[in-house]
Amino acid sequence: MRIVSVMNYKGGVGKTTLAANLAAEIANGGYRVLMIDLDPQANLTFSFYTVDEWTTDIRETRTIKRWFDGEVGSLGELVLTPPRVNEVVKTNAGQLDLISSHLGLIDIDLELAAGLGGTTLAESKRRFLQLHGCLAEALQAPAFRDYDVVLIDCAPNFGLVTKTAIVASDFVLVPAKPDYLSTLGIGYLKGSVDKLVGEYNDYIDHNPRGEPTGPRIRPRFAGVVFTMTQVQSGQPILAQRTPMENLREVGIMPIFDATVRNSPRYFADAGPEGIPAILLGNVNDPVSIELRALTGEFVEAIVGEGSAS
Template structure:
């Protein structure tokens, strides 16, 4: 099972759109995919469920907040497997034997970061608790009921808090959607550096606190940067966008060959819920759907270079 975090410091870059459509297309190709929404805005969750449906069916017992609450001892611990739901409309559009499941987010997840360390003193006790929490998601994903999944995609919040850090530590790869602008380019450089520092610290703490969790080295790699909301001229990115794309390549970070063009409907907050664009047969701009499918092929080629699914 591969675990991939979809992450960027900057909001509004198409992170959730990419997660939903990548997961849906992988499921359409026969894979069993689990999406985990760690963003308190719950945009990925609301891509598949109406807010009223979320409130009535998921809010109290079937969100990832319940699992994090269990970490701090406020509620009886739940396994991640207990929280999985299957969005009906999206799965009805799958052509193969794949499946697309979800662990939903909660609007109060924003409070979890500070609460996880509540009551912990400074010094070794604090360091040990932080190490435990950072490694908690990786441990939780060893739930035997999750074994059938081929891939877990984690939609991270646009920050570097302890919830985001737990996703990075749990991941085999990181996928970075980004706009071709100054802030996104600057953020990618900072993100890359902070990930290295986090991984180095966690691996050092893994030896230091072996009594808490069996020592294992983590080493998430960068699957690549996917540029989104690109403006084209003569089927090529405009010069301003191309310049920022070249700057990211100069950082030594992998960049996906295919970029996702600007499309108001695709990135709008009020798009129809339930079925990602990549699964729809009738859309205004099929070129966007084709780009999403090509990005999926490139993503698979990175994960499985000898056996990518075309």
């Protein structure tokens, strides 16, 4: 099993679209994939369920908020199998499951953070590890043993909920728009993740009571995926190529060769169907071709030695 967080501080860069399409394409390749929606905006959830379905069948009982609130015994109880997309992928022996988000997740960051601290250093460290490691620990349960890939769609912030995803992850995937400011943000994002990992592992290593607190963590950057590229004559326009090449040169983290072009047409069709565009679009559409190339590269990155080119 590989656990991958899809994250960027920025909203609207294509995180959710990428998470849904990657997950669908991997499942369609015959694998078992679990998506976890950790964004209070719940766009990933609403890519697979209508608002009516969610309100009637999911909102009260089957969202990740209940788990963070301590109202369900185990995370596995929340797993949903969205019907329409699974009609498609099951023909290829794949399965695509989802743990739903909830708009109320926005409050959870603050509630969790209130649990940090303590009267002694030892107590503070213990709580830090427990809170940040909660999702990692939950995903160790037998309910998750049979998944090949877990994709976590993070909120566009670095709050405590997002941090639980990073701690749980083997890899971090960073969708980004190819513009100057977005690429500047990548260095900052890497610094924040590295700082969290350093702090977590330091607490693991220097545990004053010597209690068993879990293993060290080592989330690696699968890399940056450039989304919404504007393609002319078979390549991104110059205004995008420059920041793309600059980011590659500075070498902060791997950059995927595959990119996803801007195509409102291609992605708009998917919305109400509950099926990601990759499973609906013409296989010869340039966007389909790009998404398949990206999926191949992504799987290679997380299964192989762990880095894109």
